[in-house]
Amino acid sequence: MKLVCNDLVKTYGHKNAVDHVSLTLEQGKIYGLIGRNGAGKTTLLSMLTAQNPATSGTVTLDGEPVWENRRALDHLCFSRELNVSQENGVGAIKVKEYLRLASYYYPGWDSQLAKRLVELFDLPVKKKLMKLSKGMLSMVTIVVALASKAAFTILDEPVAGLDVVARENFYKLLLEEYAATGRTFVISTHIIEEAADVLEEVIILHQGKILTVANTQELVDSARYVSGRAEDVDAAVEGLTVCHSETMGRSKGATVFLKPGEQIRPGCDVTVQPINLQKVFVAMCGEEAH
Amino acid sequence: MARGYRFWFRYLWQTVAVGAAAAAVMFLLTGVGINIRWVQISGVLAGLPYYLVLGSAIALTMICFTTHLVYFPLVLSLGSTRREAFLGFLLYRLGTVVVTTALCLALLLPTATGETWQLLPVWVLILLFSCSLGSLMGLSYQKLKFLGILMMVVLFALVGGCVGFFLAGGEAQIFVDLFAALGRYVVIGGILWLLSAALDLALTHLALKHREVKL
Secondary structure: OEEEEEEEEEEEOOEEEEEEEEEEEEOOOEEEEEEOOOOOHHHHHHHHOOOOOOOEEEEEEOOEEOOOOHHHHOOEEEEOOOOOOOOOOHHHOEHHHHHHHHHHHOOOOOHHHHHHHHHHHOOOOOOEHHHOOHHHHHHHHHHHHHHHOOOEEEEEOOOOOOOHHHHHHHHHHHHHHHHHHOOEEEEEOOOHHHHHOOOOEEEEEEOOEEEEEEEHHHHHHHEEEEEEEHHHHHHHHOOOEEEEEEEEOOEEEEEEEOOOOOOOOOOOOEEEEEOOHHHHHHHHHOOOOO | OHHHHHHHHHHHHHHHHHHHHHHHHHHHHHHHHOOOOHHHHHHHHHOHHHHHHHHHHHHHHHHHHHHHHHHHHHHHHOOOOHHHHHHHHHHHHHHHHHHHHHHHHHHHHHHOOHHHHHOHHHHHHHHHHHHHHHHHHHHHHHHOHHHHHHHHHHHHHHHHHHHHHHHHHOOHHHHHHHHHHHHOOHHHHHHHHHHHHHHHHHHHHHHHHHOOOOO
């Protein structure tokens, strides 16, 4: 099963929030969608799950359009961040009621799992959503996502507001569920480094465009941070793909991506360090990114 | 597809319950208002179906209004198709009208006369109008908040005035007279309802087609 979007565009006014995005999500993987605020992550995910109409482009699941297609939607779950501070009334719904409503719509809904997660997170089911803290709202979205048992499950900022223990618990649960079912998860997050070990593939979105879709480990392995005197750094990285550089007086730092067979020029007086996913992301999406 | 309808049926029963609760409150207030005496209780009881119609009309207006702001984004976020949401909303409205009317008839059966049955179209029209009005208010509020709020203020001032008027009088005869008076304009009312329903459904369909989910 494949979820494919082709040349997807979403325009607000004159701005393309999502700008000609083509993407294929395969079954049995955990994808991470990362991007800065306003990069278009939620808009893209909303269109992938037919929650927002696209300005142009198509989204298909196994070749069938997702839009207005019950069969396709049965395999998709987009557990979006609940923002109950808005005066839209969803906050007046109790946790229990929200979970019950979710159970109506997801054909594979696992009541036992939902119950177990509610107990694990110690969620106050009789409370209204508006009475919950940000962390607890995130827990509610996690319960819906995991209990939906949808083949493609998308979580938008699932760890927002969660403390470090709860975040660890979430990733553990996610991996358990992934190992047991082979479902596909797409996780949009700003807490990149914590998620890096869990994400098999990473999708980096910047200003509505996809910068890269890559295996997380391969991407991190290919990135190096080269620092030293500016002229030495320039000599060391000559001919390589430099995605970000910064100059501090006579010193310089550059982030490069090495293609197979490429290496930093030997003999230059520079320091070469591996970098983590977060640094890769900053290098690609930061202010001075090339 | 039936799964999605469970959501709307759930709200159908809740609306009927809210309508019945509103009717009960009005009924009790009337009882207190006229300093209940056994001789008058039968008169008050006879008014119960009318209270039920009014209570349900208020509940329908409110829930149809809220549907645009809360329930549509909610069901779409849970994976409903827009077609299911639209049809579910229609079924919910029709179902509530049918159940409320049936309840009113059941309450009226013991004392029903030929004149009472003639009022049936008026009840149904009031309920149907409430659905369209609530939905149009929700659409207006969503697009132009000021217009939506203005419509709400006018509506609730009107409803509040009517309820106060009825409660002051107490006897069911006031309802019978009023509904009978409305019955003379049932054809015009029907045409007006058809126009408002057509406008409401067309706009709701269009709005749903372009609706973006924000929770």
